[in-house]
Amino acid sequence: MSTQLDGIRDLAERFDVFILDQFGVLHDGTAPYPGAVEALVWLKQAGKRTLLLSNSGKRSAPNEARLAKLGFVSGSWDHFLSSGEVAWQSLRKQLSNEAGLRCLLIARDGDRSAVEGLPLTLVDTGEEADIVLLSASEGDRYDLDHYRRLLQPAAARGIRCLCTNPDKIMLTSVGPRFGAGRIAELYAELGGEVAWIGKPFPEIYAAVLDLLGRPEPSRVVCVGDSIEHDIAGGQGAGLRTALVMTGVLETSSQAERDRLFAEHRATPDFLVRTFAW
Structure with missing residues (x-):
């Protein structure tokens, strides 16, 4: 059974490290969700470490530039890692010959x-x-x-x-x-x-945890809007998870979400309506 929380502030009282999805959590591709820009800043001010983890085929730098254009405050997150970045680095090694x-x-x-x-x-x-x-x-x-x-x-x-x-x-x-x-x-x-390459597959979570310096898993939470990718992926990596009701689940019913929990054998530890403080 998932625990319903009022906002990201409640998660900040429980965890030190946040692994955050991008699309569907922070923004919808065209604009930030209400309160998302401020919530990132407040997490930083609260001394929390944040890594933005995205199933974007683009490398990390273009993704970060897009966030800045959308109005997110540069420096309000500690790391950004995209599946495209992990793939590019892997291909560079594989294609050397x-x-x-x-x-x-x-x-x-x-x-x-x-x-x-x-x-x-x-x-x-x-x-x-x-x-x-x-x-x-x-x-x-x-x-x-x-x-x-x-x-x-x-x-x-x-x-x-x-x-x-x-x-x-x-x-x-x-x-x-x-x-x-x-x-x-x-x-x-x-x-x-x-x-x-990407969520929910193990390779990208191994890269994330290496980048974060192998933190204590019980102090890490993965926040996402996809049960298949964010929740199943985080749980597969031994981490706690929180599901937001924006993004791909915005119009879903409880019955539809329950079906997805069963299908992917992944039920989030926490439910949060949106990524806002």
């Missing part, structure tokens, strides 16, 4: 930050690719059949696919749409092999 691989990059708005500085040659079709990198979805512009046609040739040839944004639902200006994680599922359905 594989320069020139042809990469089909699935991203948004022509963004190339996921591969900048890597020895990859970008191509436009699955027929040409030696590797597929799924960093984002344009599910608000294309349907799944678009991605099926694009990816089928690569999957049929056994080309490896790396998904650096496991979110299956994303928030857009026109409402929730399928995310890069759903495209990765499609790739697997087409017979391709997918490697996942």
Whole structure:
């Protein structure tokens, strides 16, 4: 049974280290949630350590720049780690002896930050690719059949696919749409092999805890809006979890949330209506 709390202040009385999701907790992709900017600042002033952990296929620096543009106070968090950053660092090591691989990059708005500085040659079709990198979805512009046609040739040839944004639902200006994680599922359905980097998978939590200096797990709480990613991932890493009722769950019923708790075998320790003090 989850404990209902009034706000982030109640969590601050219980924990010293906060691992916070970005989309759906701090902002909706276009603007901060009411009170979120101030809550981050107050956590900092209360002496709490905060790490923002995002299933963004972009590297950490572009994500932090976007937060500043949205009105968040630079320096009000201690660390930012994205799945795209973890993937980029891993690929840099893996590709040191594989320069020139042809990469089909699935991203948004022509963004190339996921591969900048890597020895990859970008191509436009699955027929040409030696590797597929799924960093984002344009599910608000294309349907799944678009991605099926694009990816089928690569999957049929056994080309490896790396998904650096496991979110299956994303928030857009026109409402929730399928995310890069759903495209990765499609790739697997087409017979391709997918490697996942991000929440809820262990690799990214190992990187987080290393970055934080291996704090006492009982003093750490993961705050998120996704049961599948934030709650299951945090619990899998042996950490306490808090679920906010914004983001992907904003219009969900209690019955729907209970179904997701059962499906992912993950019930949050705490429930908070929104990320506000």
